[in-house]
Amino acid sequence: MAHLTRHECDIIEQNPLGDSLDAIREALREAEPHMTTDASHSDDSADVPARPRLFMAAIAKLFHSLSASEVSLSLDSRTGREYLVSDLSFIRGRLQKGEILHKNCRPLSKLVVKKASDIEIWESVIILIQAVSHCTPPPSLPSFETPITHSSASQQDSEQTRRAIELRVFEEIRHCTHRAVKGFHKKYFEGNKWSRRAKHIWQRARSHYSETNKRWMHLPDTATEDEVCSWWLNLQQELLASERAAYCRSSQDNKVGINAQRQLDLLVKLKRGEAADKRHDWKDVLVVGELKRSDKKDKALWLQVGSAVRNVFAHQPRRLFVHAFTLTGTEMETWVFDRSGPYSGAAFDIHKEPEKFTQVMCGYLMMRDEELGLESVTQEKDGALFISMPTVERGKKRRFELDPDPIALQRAIVCRGTSCFLAKAVGTAEFNTVIKFSWPSNMRPPESTLLNKAVERGVKGLAKVVAYMDEVSSISSLRDGLIFAAPHKFRGGSGITNASSSQSQPHSSHSLSKLSGLSVTSNTVRKRKSVGGESSTSKRSRSDSPFPGADRSEDVATYPVQEPNGTSFVQHDQTPYANRIFRILAISPAGRSISQFESVVEMLECLHDAIKAHQSLLSKGKILHRDISENNIIITDPTKADGFSGMLIDLDLAKEEGTGPSGARHRTGTMEFMAIEVLLGLSHTYRHDLETFFYVLIWLCARRGWRLSSEPGKQPRKSMLLRWYTGDYQDIANAKFAHMMEAENVGFGLILKEFPPEFDCVKPLCRELRGILFPIRKNALFIGTPKDSDMLYEPMLRAFKKAISGQGCC
Numbered sequence: 001m002a003h004l005t006r007h008e009c010d011i012i013e014q015n016p017l018g019d020s021l022d023a024i025r026e027a028l029r030e031a032e033p034h035m036t037t038d039a040s041h042s043d044d045s046a047d048v049p050a051r052p053r054l055f056m057a058a059i060a061k062l063f064h065s066l067s068a069s070e071v072s073l074s075l076d077s078r079t080g081r082e083y084l085v086s087d088l089s090f091i092r093g094r095l096q097k098g099e100i101l102h103k104n105c106r107p108l109s110k111l112v113v114k115k116a117s118d119i120e121i122w123e124s125v126i127i128l129i130q131a132v133s134h135c136t137p138p139p140s141l142p143s144f145e146t147p148i149t150h151s152s153a154s155q156q157d158s159e160q161t162r163r164a165i166e167l168r169v170f171e172e173i174r175h176c177t178h179r180a181v182k183g184f185h186k187k188y189f190e191g192n193k194w195s196r197r198a199k200h201i202w203q204r205a206r207s208h209y210s211e212t213n214k215r216w217m218h219l220p221d222t223a224t225e226d227e228v229c230s231w232w233l234n235l236q237q238e239l240l241a242s243e244r245a246a247y248c249r250s251s252q253d254n255k256v257g258i259n260a261q262r263q264l265d266l267l268v269k270l271k272r273g274e275a276a277d278k279r280h281d282w283k284d285v286l287v288v289g290e291l292k293r294s295d296k297k298d299k300a301l302w303l304q305v306g307s308a309v310r311n312v313f314a315h316q317p318r319r320l321f322v323h324a325f326t327l328t329g330t331e332m333e334t335w336v337f338d339r340s341g342p343y344s345g346a347a348f349d350i351h352k353e354p355e356k357f358t359q360v361m362c363g364y365l366m367m368r369d370e371e372l373g374l375e376s377v378t379q380e381k382d383g384a385l386f387i388s389m390p391t392v393e394r395g396k397k398r399r400f401e402l403d404p405d406p407i408a409l410q411r412a413i414v415c416r417g418t419s420c421f422l423a424k425a426v427g428t429a430e431f432n433t434v435i436k437f438s439w440p441s442n443m444r445p446p447e448s449t450l451l452n453k454a455v456e457r458g459v460k461g462l463a464k465v466v467a468y469m470d471e472v473s474s475i476s477s478l479r480d481g482l483i484f485a486a487p488h489k490f491r492g493g494s495g496i497t498n499a500s501s502s503q504s505q506p507h508s509s510h511s512l513s514k515l516s517g518l519s520v521t522s523n524t525v526r527k528r529k530s531v532g533g534e535s536s537t538s539k540r541s542r543s544d545s546p547f548p549g550a551d552r553s554e555d556v557a558t559y560p561v562q563e564p565n566g567t568s569f570v571q572h573d574q575t576p577y578a579n580r581i582f583r584i585l586a587i588s589p590a591g592r593s594i595s596q597f598e599s600v601v602e603m604l605e606c607l608h609d610a611i612k613a614h615q616s617l618l619s620k621g622k623i624l625h626r627d628i629s630e631n632n633i634i635i636t637d638p639t640k641a642d643g644f645s646g647m648l649i650d651l652d653l654a655k656e657e658g659t660g661p662s663g664a665r666h667r668t669g670t671m672e673f674m675a676i677e678v679l680l681g682l683s684h685t686y687r688h689d690l691e692t693f694f695y696v697l698i699w700l701c702a703r704r705g706w707r708l709s710s711e712p713g714k715q716p717r718k719s720m721l722l723r724w725y726t727g728d729y730q731d732i733a734n735a736k737f738a739h740m741m742e743a744e745n746v747g748f749g750l751i752l753k754e755f756p757p758e759f760d761c762v763k764p765l766c767r768e769l770r771g772i773l774f775p776i777r778k779n780a781l782f783i784g785t786p787k788d789s790d791m792l793y794e795p796m797l798r799a800f801k802k803a804i805s806g807q808g809c810c
Contacts, residue, residue: 004122009119011070011071012071012119015069015070016118017118017121018489020065020068020069020489021062024061024065025115027054028109028113031054031057056095056105059108059109063088063091067088067089068175071122072084072088075122078129079129084129088125090132091128091129094132100132104131104132105128107124107127107128108128111124166303166304166307168412169306169307169310169413170490172412172413172414173302173341174490176340176342176578177341177343177487178342178488178577179333180344180346180347181345181482181484182482183482184344185334185346185359186481187481187482188323188336189359189363190359192371194363194366194367195359197362198358198359198363198366201358202354202362204239205235205358208235214351214352216350216351216354225265228327229249229266232247232266236361236365240365244271244365245270245286245364245365246271247268247289247365248267248268248280249265250263250264251263256281256285256311257281257311264290265290265291267280267285267288268289268364269284269286281315282316286323286364287324287325288308288312288325289324289326289327290305290326291326292328293328293329294328294329295329297329297331299490301326301328305324306342309322309413310413313413313417314409314411317406317417318375318378319373319374319375320373320374320473320582321338321478322336322337323335325360330349330351331347331349332347332348332350333347338373338479339413339414339475341414341578342413375472375473377469384401385402386402387400387402387435387584388400389467389468389469389584391467392465392468398586399426400423400435401423401425403421403422403423404421405421406420407420407421407422407592408420408593408631410631415439416438416439416652417439418437418438419438420434420435420631421434421435422590423590433466433586433588434463434590435584435586436584436586436649437582437584438585438650439475439580439581440583441580442476442579442581444652447652447654448470448585450654451463451651453621453623454617454623454651457621458620459617459623460613460620460644461609461613461617461642461646462616462647462648463587463588464587464588465586467585467586468583468584468586472583473581474582475578475580486576487576589636589637589640589641589647590634590636591634591635591637591641593630593633593634594610594630594633594646594696595631595704597700599708600758600759604762604765605645606633606635606636607646607696607697608800608801608804609644609645609647610647610693611690611693611797613647613648614628614689614690614693615789615793615797617648623655624657624685624686625653626654627670628673629673630673630696630699630700630704631650631670632648632650633649634647634649671724671725673695674732675691676691680730680733685785686789687783690773690792691773697762697766697769698751701759702721702751702754702755703721706756708756708758709757710757710758714756715756720750720754724736741781748767748770764803765799765803769796769799772792773796
């Protein structure tokens with residue numbers, strides 16, 4: 001038997017597998033009769049061990065499911081790695097290659113089928129890991145950074161269909177949803193200033209409740225959604241008509257919002273006059289409510305609510321949290337969504353607990369702004385928005401006026417929730433400051449600290465701190481008084497491959513060669529020994545090398561390569577949820593998002609100077625940005641920004657050289673701009689940020705450039721770039737790999753065909769940058785990181801200068 005400590009047994013007992021193995025158990029049971037037949041018809045080559053297909057497919061699914069368990073992230077590795085999840089990933093890789101005999105898996109299979117205890121199952125898993133690892137030495141795995149979580153931020157404008165958004169919302173919340181949280185009802189609906197008023201309402205409401213039948217009158221047993229809404233609104237009219245807020249119902253003809261329209265069964269908003277009350281806007285929604293039949297209580301209902309909450313956060317980006325509720329038949333569940341995920345109180349029957357229902361119904365209308373999750377740091381006066389913040393000079397404060405429309409925001413729930421607003425100091429005329437609101441992990445250093453270090457070290461092209469508030473609030477303070485157990489385990493899949501799970505699969509550099517069937521050479525190149533990343537072979541320099549001084553073999557580059565040196569894959573964190581800190585930062589100079597460029601030259605100049613700033617941040621500041629996107633590059637006036645036409649902002653995810661792992665559970669990323677190796681779990685290098693700059697350039701041309709075109713009607717209806725943020729991480733990495741292959745009618749050539757005619761002058765630049773970042777020799781693509789960073793920075797900057805100065809761009 002595998003040895004498990006008492007502490008490990010406790011972890012297993014606290015994180016039961018529950019019904020997560022039910023489907024796999026059935027698959028294993030069905031596979032048993034086919035074991036002999038399937039093996040006899042195998043078309044595998046003779047030197048590959050026989051592996052009955054159905055059985056081994058079920059075993060692979062078993063290990064996939066086990067990898068998603070909290071146990072795998074808590075138990076130590078048995079093979080010298082860090083955690084057991086790495087061992088599970090190693091086994092999955094061996095299973096995919098057909099390198100494990102099915103007979104070795106039979107003991108584990110039998111335990112799963114007969115519903116053995118979790119401890120017995122995990123012991124059998126560990127025995128299998130040890131047996132396989134002793135047969136074949138495990139490959140050297142790269143280090144991993146904090147895992148990336150997929151969010152719904154990429155879906156915008158017409159892509160915000162309910163189907164697309166709900167799939168992404170599921171990826172956000174699937175591992176951080178908590179139900180039946182102890183203390184929930186007491187925290188939000190009892191002991192408040194309005195509780196006495198709510199009790200009076202209950203006394204009046206009793207005339208609508210039958211004590212004899214123990215049910216609300218005028219509410220049919222099998223009421224339709226329309227009937228429940230009518231009953232609800234009638235109660236409001238009689239009991240709560242004088243409150244400042246009201247329940248409203250949207251309809252098919254009067255949906256909420258303009259771009260991302262949704263029909264909500266019930267919503268709460270302030271009363272602002274008869275005409276305004278008839279129109280519903282996401283910026284006015286205080287509480288989201290959904291009503292369904294009792295047989296509709298499933299994941300789809302929660303995702304529908306999550307999709308609506310996402311829109312509330314998108315239109316109220318400074319919101320701290322959002323209340324929501326569901327009523328399925330007569331069972332009510334009350335929810336709160338914050339930047340670390342959703343959680344609910346215990347579901348209850350409104351007939352059996354009528355007073356509790358009245359407390360909830362009253363509460364949503366009587367809550368004060370802070371109880372509804374509205375932030376109180378900013379103040380509104382005469383239609384203008386103001387905030388007072390401590391400046392970098394100790395003991396001093398400055399009052400700013402904010403432009404009410406954000407220049408950047410994240411359309412997602414579980415994320416940093418970053419939003420930026422133009423601002424000016426009160427008494428001045430120019431909006432020359434940017435105020436940034438965000439929710440980074442409490443494990444990461446304040447952005448103000450890194451920005452100040454960068455300035456002290458002489459970094460150029462970076463925004464400077466004017467004022468800051470390092471902790472306005474936190475998830476832990478918002479959730480104070482609540483008791484959280486293990487996260488809720490959703491039944492079934494999401495309809496798409498689990499992006500989060502794909503991130504749990506360590507990929508060695510060699511695994512890149514299997515992407516999309518391409519012959520790819522990654523940073524662990526052939527014909528060299530990996531000794532500190534140095535090349536052991538020296539070939540004569542070839543004239544067609546894309547890098548000055550880069551040696552090439554017949555197929556691949558062999559110049560010194562920097563191996564990714566990352567932090568641990570998953571931090572050993574026993575807290576029930578990720579704690580985030582609400583921080584506010586004022587930086588200068590102000591600028592426009594690069595997505596708002598007004599000419600091709602302006603866009604290229606901004607990108608050129610942003611890359612210069614990135615180089616300075618790395619070389620002088622010893623800081624790697626790690627979150628390049630169109631939202632984190634601003635167009636600036638060079639006369640007011642030290643000669644820079646473009647600058648970098650947002651160091652929330654930046655990492656200082658020589659520091660250890662942050663300890664943060666996840667880092668969210670913008671899928672369309674993420675580098676291929678980062679998508680596959682390899683740790684971040686400067687080259688990945690440069691790759692991201694390239695993706696930003698392509699995105700700006702192919703997606704943003706059409707607003708400047710004289711022929712906007714020719715914009716492709718379905719862009720190939722959709723594949724840059726659709727599917728799981730492996731899918732996205734596959735797509736980007738294929739698109740980086742140079743050809744006229746496939747790959748990169750098709751991407752360039754999506755540019756509007758006015759951007760034809762940028763195509764030579766894109767081809768040159770592609771050759772610098774993705775050199776291809778005989779169908780082999782190289783994506784390693786040169787140790788000498790100038791081998792990438794310098795040719796890229798020269799290519800931009802050439803495009804700006806002499807290629808006819810206007």
